Amino acid sequence: MSTPRPSSSDSSSGRPFVPTYGATPGRDGVTRFRLWAPNAARVVLEREGAPAIAMTPADDGDFVAEADCPPGSAYRYRVFVGDDEAGMAVPDPASKALRDGVDGHSIVVDPSAYAWQHPEWQGRPWEETVIYEVHLGACGGIDGLKAQLPALVELGITAIELMPLAECPGERNWGYDGVQPYAVAAHYGSPEALKALVDAVHAHGLMIFLDVVYNHFGPDGNFLPHYAKRFFREDLQTPWGAAIDFREPRVRRFFIDNALMWLDDYRFDGLRFDAVHAISERDFLVELQQTLRRDVGSRRHCHLILENEHNESSHLGKGGFDAQWADDWHNVMHVLLTGEKEGYYADFFDSATDKLATVLREGFLYQGQTTRKGESRGEPSGHLPSTAFVNFLQNHDQIGNRALGDRLSTLVEPAALEAATLALLLTPPIPLIFMGEEWGSKQPFLFFTDHRDELADAVREGRRREFADFSAFEDPAQRERIPDPNAAATFEASRLDASEAQHPDHRVRREQFARWLALRHCVLVPRLDGASGESASVLGDRAVEATWRLGDASRLTLRINLSREAVAIEDETMAWVTSHDEIREALANRELPPHSAALWLEPSADTRGKDAQNP
Numbered sequence: 001m002s003t004p005r006p007s008s009s010d011s012s013s014g015r016p017f018v019p020t021y022g023a024t025p026g027r028d029g030v031t032r033f034r035l036w037a038p039n040a041a042r043v044v045l046e047r048e049g050a051p052a053i054a055m056t057p058a059d060d061g062d063f064v065a066e067a068d069c070p071p072g073s074a075y076r077y078r079v080f081v082g083d084d085e086a087g088m089a090v091p092d093p094a095s096k097a098l099r100d101g102v103d104g105h106s107i108v109v110d111p112s113a114y115a116w117q118h119p120e121w122q123g124r125p126w127e128e129t130v131i132y133e134v135h136l137g138a139c140g141g142i143d144g145l146k147a148q149l150p151a152l153v154e155l156g157i158t159a160i161e162l163m164p165l166a167e168c169p170g171e172r173n174w175g176y177d178g179v180q181p182y183a184v185a186a187h188y189g190s191p192e193a194l195k196a197l198v199d200a201v202h203a204h205g206l207m208i209f210l211d212v213v214y215n216h217f218g219p220d221g222n223f224l225p226h227y228a229k230r231f232f233r234e235d236l237q238t239p240w241g242a243a244i245d246f247r248e249p250r251v252r253r254f255f256i257d258n259a260l261m262w263l264d265d266y267r268f269d270g271l272r273f274d275a276v277h278a279i280s281e282r283d284f285l286v287e288l289q290q291t292l293r294r295d296v297g298s299r300r301h302c303h304l305i306l307e308n309e310h311n312e313s314s315h316l317g318k319g320g321f322d323a324q325w326a327d328d329w330h331n332v333m334h335v336l337l338t339g340e341k342e343g344y345y346a347d348f349f350d351s352a353t354d355k356l357a358t359v360l361r362e363g364f365l366y367q368g369q370t371t372r373k374g375e376s377r378g379e380p381s382g383h384l385p386s387t388a389f390v391n392f393l394q395n396h397d398q399i400g401n402r403a404l405g406d407r408l409s410t411l412v413e414p415a416a417l418e419a420a421t422l423a424l425l426l427t428p429p430i431p432l433i434f435m436g437e438e439w440g441s442k443q444p445f446l447f448f449t450d451h452r453d454e455l456a457d458a459v460r461e462g463r464r465r466e467f468a469d470f471s472a473f474e475d476p477a478q479r480e481r482i483p484d485p486n487a488a489a490t491f492e493a494s495r496l497d498a499s500e501a502q503h504p505d506h507r508v509r510r511e512q513f514a515r516w517l518a519l520r521h522c523v524l525v526p527r528l529d530g531a532s533g534e535s536a537s538v539l540g541d542r543a544v545e546a547t548w549r550l551g552d553a554s555r556l557t558l559r560i561n562l563s564r565e566a567v568a569i570e571d572e573t574m575a576w577v578t579s580h581d582e583i584r585e586a587l588a589n590r591e592l593p594p595h596s597a598a599l600w601l602e603p604s605a606d607t608r609g610k611d612a613q614n615p
Contacts, residue, residue: 102221156517170450
């Protein structure tokens with residue numbers, strides 16, 4: 001079976017990246033169109049204001065055409081499957097912009113039309129990364145995020161990570177219901193507006209990453225099953241329906257080209273790949289990262305991050321991906337901070353202190369052990385560098401997948417949260433902060449969508465059924481408290497109120513974040529290349545000591561106590577930094593106070609002359 005020729009880019013010649021599928025404008029207003037529709041008997045290209053054109057069948061279900069259709073023109077395909085004489089009008093699944101929603105017209109976009117203001121930008125090394133996760137709509141849209149850039153630089157952020165932007169039903173969505181992975185959702189703006197945002201981010205010396213979803217399509221507006229059944233495999237189901245069939249070369253090409261588009265056309269500095277455990281063909285991930293490393297990473301910094309419940313350490317380090325979201329670290333910390341043990345937290349509740357020691361030392365907790373569901377999970381991870389893990393106390397999932405979208409600032413005593421934050425920001429793994437976390441925002445971040453008709457009802461009721469087994473929502477009347485995801489008020493309640501940060505208590509917390517991140521950049525970042533976990537031990541209930549060997553052979557030690565009782569320690573310690581000032585005297589008396597954390601740095605023999613207390 002023949003396959004499409006892989007796309008590539010050539011930065012030295014100035015030629016833009018050319019995807020295999022979709023609409024590619026050329027000279028004199030002539031555009032090339034290509035659609036994979038293996039179930040279609042024929043396909044017609046319909047241009048707004050111009051005659052329709054029959055597309056020519058090509059290899060193995062491809063249909064191609066060239067037509068006078070300059071950038072800005074509206075078009076769609078009419079596919080004829082079986083004996084259907086009327087055909088079905090569908091948008092281009094690889095279109096870069098749409099008009100009138102997910103079942104409207106596609107728009108021809110010229111990817112080279114935007115004049116980049118900072119074409120010299122090469123990105124930043126991975127070790128410098130401090131991630132700030134953002135939902136673009138909830139932080140005020142493109143203009144709202146631009147306005148926040150100076151403050152994020154001042155805070156110590158080096159990378160912004162956007163939740164998915166692909167076109168999806170309605171005017172508001174988390175982004176994980178996308179059905180047009182090449183198209184920027186129209187409610188955010190045009191492709192050029194997004195490029196201007198990326199340009200502005202780079203102007204401030206920041207990186208910008210994008211969360212992409214390659215494991216499923218949303219439930220509304222996906223027409224691929226009608227004319228390209230081979231895109232999916234009915235023998236394998238995911239939580240979102242039939243699995244995408246990555247055994248099919250054209251399916252692989254569709255998604256690899258998509259990743260190249262975001263990195264080349266839009267100049268994102270990296271991608272976060274959502275829930276890759278739902279992709280059954282592991283070799284697709286190998287092909288994906290190898291292609292991106294070759295075509296983009298050879299020219300500039302290109303960072304690739306996984307979300308992977310399977311804890312497959314073989315994808316990290318020499319496996320080609322920079323890092324994975326460290327759910328195990330989060331889950332253990334959350335259990336210790338809140339005492340919660342329902343849902344997946346049940347796997348982390350028993351012996352939680354020992355589990356904290358493991359994740360601090362090795363990154364993953366589950367490295368082949370059996371979960372509460374009787375499933376083996378994970379691969380050994382102790383050999384990986386510490387920077388192969390992205391640690392977080394909160395993110396969109398861990399807040400928004402709670403019934404009421406409540407943040408840790410409303411669940412945890414401030415001193416305990418402060419100690420956990422010190423461990424997040426000043427240990428070697430890459431830290432991720434969710435928008436508003438830096439000032440202790442108490443606003444909820446709820447799950448929101450904008451589905452239509454029966455689907456809206458199904459999503460609302462399904463959302464409430466998810467929590468039926470939780471003690472707080474066993475009573476059906478209590479489940480009515482769970483906000484309707486489709487209500488506009490649910491989205492409005494989740495919009496970040498930046499004025500909240502001006503409250504005196506919130507200003508103090510933000511200033512503390514800034515101080516700690518300044519220390520990270522000054523002290524840790526130069527030593528992170530080659531850093532790895534060395535040891536960890538239990539000091540007492542909810543209290544752990546962990547040590548990392550840094551890249552210059554110096555050692556960083558953390559002592560953290562998340563209990564309400566002081567913990568005795570064997571030696572007197574002069575801490576380099578603590579979660580609050582009163583800890584120093586207690587440490588001198590061989591005691592680690594409740595809800596506290598302390599760090600110190602021991603220089604290597606080669607740097608022994610430097611002051612370890614003021615590195």
